[in-house]
Amino acid sequence: MMSGLLSWMIFLPLIGAGVIMALPKDNHRGIRAVATVAAFLPLVLAILLLAGYDPSTAAFQFQENAAWIPALNVNYHLGVDGLSVPMLALTALLCFLACLISYNITNRVKEYFAFYLLLEAGMLGVFAALDFFLFYVFWEVMLVPMYFLIGIWGGPRREYAAIKFFLYTLFGSIFMLVAILALYFTSTPHTLSITDQIARAPGMTHGFQMFAFVFFFIAFAIKIPTLPFHTWLPDAHVEAPTAVSVLLAGVLLKMGTYGLLRISLPMFPMATKYFAWPMAALGVAGIVYGAFVCMAQKDLKKLVAYSSVSHMGYCLLGIAAYGSVAALTGCMFQMVSHGLITGALFILVGVIYDRAHTREIDAYGGMWVKVPVYSGIMVLFVLGSLGLPGLSGFVSEFMVFLGAFPYFKITVAVGVVGVLLTAAYFLRMIQKMFLGTVAGQTEHLSDINAREMIAVAPLAVMMIVLGVYPALLADYIKATIVNLVKVIGA
C-alpha cells in the first residue's frame, strides 16, 4: 500500500489550514472549498486504510518510524491496529460531514476553518501515534483550536465553556505527562515507544503500575468523561457550534477510552485488575446518572450532551470487564456507534436551531406533520441511541452487558436500568416534539435541506449496516482485542 499514508492523513488537513491562511479573508467560497477538500482527502485515505488493513493480525500496520529528537529518544512513530483503524475512519468521516455542516458559519470564516482543520490533524494524530511524546503533542495540540472554536463561534456562555474545557483537559494531561516521564525513566533502555513499554509491562512492579494507571486514568477519565469529571462536557457541548459539538461527542470523548485501551490496559494489567470494579462502578454510575439528568433537561442539545455521559459509561463498563473479548469488542463498537449516532443527533439539533433559534423541547410540537423527513431521520437516530435492535447502538450495549455480566453481576444489573431510563427520556422527547399537533416554533421550520441530508445520510446508513451486520466492524477489531485480552492475561 501507499507509504506514508498515515502522515498524509494527518498533514493534509494541516496543509489545508495553511492554504486557507493564505486566502483572502472575504473569499468565503474559496475557503469553504479548500476546507472541504482538505477534510475529504483524509476520508479517501481512511477508505484506502480500511481496504489495505489486514484484519487477521494484531500487529501494527502502516508503520512509519523516524527519529525526531534523538537526544530525548523521541521518535515520529505512527502505526495502526484494530483499535485505531476504526477510530481513524470515524474521525475522518465525521470531520468531513461536520465540515459540510460548517457552511452556515458566516462570522470569521477563515479563522474558523483554519482552526477546524488544525483540530482534525490533532485528532487523527492521537489515534495514529505510537510514541508517547508524539501522542502527548497531538493530544495537547487539539486543545488550542478547540478552545478557539468554542470561544469564538459558540453560544452565549462560550467563553466560560471554552476556558473550562481547556483547563479541565490540561489538568488531566499533566498527570499523564508525569506518568509518561516516569515510564520513560523506569525503562531500560529509556524509551518513549508505546509498543516497547507494553512489551516491558510484565517487569513493572505492582506499586508502579498502580501509580501510573491512576495518573493516566485521571487524564482519560476527564476526556471520556466519567463521573465526577464530567462537568465540562455539558458546558462545552452545549455552547460549541454544531460541527464542533459533533466532533467533541463523536471523536474527542473517544480519546479517553482509546487511551485506556491503547495504554492503560496492556501496560498496567495488574492495576487494571485491581481497579476493574471501581471502573465498572464509575461506568454504571455514569450510565444511570447521565440518564437521570437527561430526564430533567428542557434543552434538546443539553439532553444529547448528557446522553453522551450516559453512553460513554457503557464503554467504561466494557473496559472494566478487561477479560472478556465480548465486552471489549462491545466497548469499541460503542465508541464507533456513539460517534455515528450522537454526531448525527448534534447535526440534527443544529438543523432546527438554525431555523427557529431555540433548542427548548417545549417550544416545539407536532413536528412530524410539518417536517416529516427531518422527523423521520431524527426519530431513527433517537431509536438508534436508545438501543433499538437492528441498529448499531443495540449491538454495542448488548455486547458490553453480555461480556461484563460474569464479572460484575449486580453492577451490570444496575446498569441495565440505564437502558430503560434512556428509552424513557428519549421517548418523552419524541412525544413532546414530534407527535401531537403543530405548536410553538414548529411553524417556522422548513424541512431538512440537501446539504444537511448529505451530512446525515452516511451516518444513518452506517448505523443501520453496523446494526444488521456487525461483523463488518467486528472483523477489524477482533484480532487486536483477542491479543489485548491475552496480554492482560485474564
Place this chain on the structure above:
Amino acid sequence: MSAFDLTKFYADWQIILPECFLFVWALFVLTLATLGKKDEPGRSGTFALWTILGALITAVWVGVTADGAAFGGTFVFDRLAVVFKEVVLGGVILTAISSIGTVGRLEVHRGEYYGLILLSAVGMLLMVSATELLTLYIAIELSTMGLYVLAAYHKGSRRSAEAGLKYVILGGISSAILLYGVAWLYGLTGTTNLAAIKDAVMNIYMSTGGFPPAMTLALIFVLAGFGFKLALAPFHMWAPDVYEGAPTPITAFLSVASKAAALAAFLRVFFVGLESAAMAWTQMIAALAALGMIVGNVTAIVQTNIKRMLAYSSVAQIGYILVGAVARDTWGATAISFYTMAYLFANMGAFICVIAFSERTGSDEIADYNGLAARSPVLAAFFALFLLSLTGIPPTAGFLAKYYVFLAAVNAGYLWLVIVGLLTSVIALYYYATVIRKMYFPSGETASTITVSKSLTLALVISTIGVLFFGVFPGPFVGWIQNAAQMLLAGK
C-alpha cells in the same frame, strides 16, 4: 611566566574577541551620539544593529576556531558560552530592533540609548564566559550599570524614574550580598576560581564529612545574589515595578538577555564551582523553584497591566527553569539551556507584541486588548502563539522546554516538584488565556485597526520562527546543547 608569550597573548585576545568587538563599537556609538548636533533617531540604531550582528558573527567564528580558557583561567569560551552568547546576542538584537520606535519618540539622548545597550551586552557576554568569581562580579556590574540608566530612560515619567531608582538601590544591595557570599566562599576555600573552588569544597567535605555552617551561609548569600538578578521568588519584589516603569524594550531586555546571562553564570557557579556542595543547595533551589512557580503564577492572575503580568509570569518562568537545576547533571544543564533559548523567543516575542500595541494605543492595560484579533489579526496571532509557548502547549518551543526540565527533575527524583510545576502551569494557562480571550472573544465594540511597524514585524517574525522551529525541529539543536552541557560538567 618570565618571557612575554606572543602566541599566548594572541590566543587570549582571540577568545575575548566578541566582547572586544562589541565594546569598541559601543564606545563608537556613544561618541557618535555626542558628536551629532541633533541626534538622528535612525543612525545610531543602525550602527548598533550592525554592531550586534558583527558580534554575533564574531562569536560564532570564535566558537568555531578558538576553544578554551584565557587570562589565567578566568575566562573561557566553551560550547556553553557559545550557546548562551548566541542567546544573549539574540536578545540584544531583538531589543535593538524593537527599540527603533521607542527611541524615535525620545527627545534627548537617542544615541546613548544604543550605546548603553551595547555596553550592557558586553557585560552579559563577559558573564557568560567568566569562570572566576571576581571576573563574574565585575561582568555583572558592567551589565547592570547600563540597565539602571536605561530603566529610568523616560525622563519625564515618574514611573520610569521610580523604576530606575528601585532598580539601582535593590541592584546595589543584591550585588553587595553576592559579593559578601563570594567573600565567604573565598574565606572557606582560599580561591575565587570556580574549578579550584570545586576541589576545595570537595576537600572540606572529605576531611570533615560535612560542611561547616559558614558554607551554608555562603551558599545562601550567593543564591540570594543570583535570586535578585534572576528575579527569583522571594527576591522578585523589584521586578514588577521596574518592568512596569521601564521603557518596554528595556523591560524585554531585562527579562530575557540579562536573565540568560545570569543563568549561564548560575550554571557555572552551581553546576561546576559548587558542585561538590550540591546536597547543601539542591533542597534550597527546589524550594525556591516551587515558590517561584506558585508565587509568580498566582500573583499574575490578578494583574491588570500587561507588563506587570509578564513580570510575574517571568518570575514563574525562572521557577520552571530552576526545576532543571535540581538535577545537577547533563539533563539539568541541557534543560536549563534549552529553556532559556525557548524563553528568549517566547518572552521577547510577547514583549514585542506589547510594544507594538502600546506604540499605537498608548496603553498597557490588559482590558484594552479587547478585540485585538479584529484590530490586527497578525499581532493577535503572534501574541497568542507566544503566550501559548510560555504556557507550554505543543508544538511550541515552550512545550519541549517544560518537558525537558520536568524530565530532568523526574530523573533526579523530584517528582513533587514536577507535580507542583505542572499544576501551576494549569494556573498559568488561566491568565495567559485571559489575554487570548480578550483578544479573540471581544465584548462590545472594538476600536480601529492597528498597524505594526516594519521593524517590529521583523522582530516578531524572528521570534515566531524561533518558537516554532525549536518546537518542531529541535533535534540537532538539542543534541548540540546536550554536548555543551556534557563538556561543562566534564570540566573541559
